[in-house]
Amino acid sequence: MKVQFTETILRDANQSLIATRMTYDEFAPILETLDKAGYYSLECWGGAVFDSCLRYLNEDPWERLRKIRSACPNTKLQMLLRGQNLLGYKHYPDDVVRMFVKKSVENGIDIIRIFDALNDIRNIEVAVDETIKNGAIASGAICFTISPIHNLESYVKLAKQMEDMGVGSIAIKDMAGIMGPQEAFDLVKALKENVKVPIVCHTHSTTGLGLVTLVKAVEAGADVVDTAISSFSGGTSQPPTETLAYALEQLGYENELNMDAVNEVNQFFKEYKDEAIKSGLLNPVVLATDTDALNYQIPGGMLSNLVAQLTAQNKLDKLQEVLEETPRVREDMGFPPLVTPMSQMVGVQAATNVLTGKRYKNISKEVKSYIRGEYGKAPGKIDKELQKTVLGDEKPITTRFADTLEPSFEKTKKQLGDVAKNDEDVLSYIAFPAQAEDFFKKRDEIEKNTFKYTIEQIG
Numbered sequence: 001m002k003v004q005f006t007e008t009i010l011r012d013a014n015q016s017l018i019a020t021r022m023t024y025d026e027f028a029p030i031l032e033t034l035d036k037a038g039y040y041s042l043e044c045w046g047g048a049v050f051d052s053c054l055r056y057l058n059e060d061p062w063e064r065l066r067k068i069r070s071a072c073p074n075t076k077l078q079m080l081l082r083g084q085n086l087l088g089y090k091h092y093p094d095d096v097v098r099m100f101v102k103k104s105v106e107n108g109i110d111i112i113r114i115f116d117a118l119n120d121i122r123n124i125e126v127a128v129d130e131t132i133k134n135g136a137i138a139s140g141a142i143c144f145t146i147s148p149i150h151n152l153e154s155y156v157k158l159a160k161q162m163e164d165m166g167v168g169s170i171a172i173k174d175m176a177g178i179m180g181p182q183e184a185f186d187l188v189k190a191l192k193e194n195v196k197v198p199i200v201c202h203t204h205s206t207t208g209l210g211l212v213t214l215v216k217a218v219e220a221g222a223d224v225v226d227t228a229i230s231s232f233s234g235g236t237s238q239p240p241t242e243t244l245a246y247a248l249e250q251l252g253y254e255n256e257l258n259m260d261a262v263n264e265v266n267q268f269f270k271e272y273k274d275e276a277i278k279s280g281l282l283n284p285v286v287l288a289t290d291t292d293a294l295n296y297q298i299p300g301g302m303l304s305n306l307v308a309q310l311t312a313q314n315k316l317d318k319l320q321e322v323l324e325e326t327p328r329v330r331e332d333m334g335f336p337p338l339v340t341p342m343s344q345m346v347g348v349q350a351a352t353n354v355l356t357g358k359r360y361k362n363i364s365k366e367v368k369s370y371i372r373g374e375y376g377k378a379p380g381k382i383d384k385e386l387q388k389t390v391l392g393d394e395k396p397i398t399t400r401f402a403d404t405l406e407p408s409f410e411k412t413k414k415q416l417g418d419v420a421k422n423d424e425d426v427l428s429y430i431a432f433p434a435q436a437e438d439f440f441k442k443r444d445e446i447e448k449n450t451f452k453y454t455i456e457q458i459g
């Protein structure tokens, strides 16, 4: 029996513990060792990496990818993509999605894990298709959530649809760390019985369930697990790589990890972590175990947002009422998985319902768009009354929202002219216009100065 590991240190662990603030130069010295560690893949791009590079780190995200690629020629590089939303929350037209996927693969990505917050298959199909066309592996991700309408049958159905699209693997994505060991066991087993492609399991240690959940996932036949190097594991990050490998070896599961290299990687990030705690970049609170998410069945991040929101309005005494209203709002909205942006939409609406004293007296713009069908198909039925309040006699959209969008890549390229040096720049701009523009300006400044400096030196 064999199990493989995806290391998340460069993406999810970095994102979950220190808000993706690790620069390329900071982790560059350990890339060669990471490449020798025997991982199935190295998750290193997508998610918040792109935004953070442009917004905070003054790095070209595409260049970061190319540099990782050349330093790690032997390991598959993996990214996370939000289907038709790419790296953000709005839907992009198909030509942009296709170009983004094509360029990601061209610049070095081997595996693209693709998901949709609503598990609406129509929102991942274009990205999956383009990934396969470009010779990379599309990994179809199922957002795991708990509700009366989400069950083994619905997840298996989704996995089969993904397999029919040609995905190379199916990933179970438990973004909130609320999947228990029995749920993991049952789900992996059901998937193994119904689809042929490898099954990957992704969770977070937030509630403390992570390790035991992954062990049971492997016992049920999971082929790959996502873990973080131990010095950057636990809390809101993934369970520890070395600990899980040790436990699984004891249970008779072999792996291909080169433990000398893994230990070296750990030592490197241990030093980085000590510095990050000292500088305040890493707040030790995120490393703690927080079981509130299990009691309320809502993700930890959503709970802390609610607390912050109520505190800001001096209404923390309403927390219990808001927590009771949250599942009701979720039900009214057809049980969306509580992942960004749905978790924020449901949380804010529940708080508004309580604070105004009248349910749906105020409805946010986002919730209105959701009910109009602009985010995709709700997993369950949207409450009739709520639908009527928002839409009146208007009918919700039943077609795929992206079908209503005009192609925009070539148009934006023309618009940008010399500002964009290549197609990758155009994509950066489409994804995060203001941040990309700022970044292009700073980059031009640096180039000018470097040029001046070189001339002076020669002169």
Ligand code: CO
Pocket (backbone or CB within 6 Å): 012, 174, 175, 202, 203, 204
């Ligand atoms: Co995650």
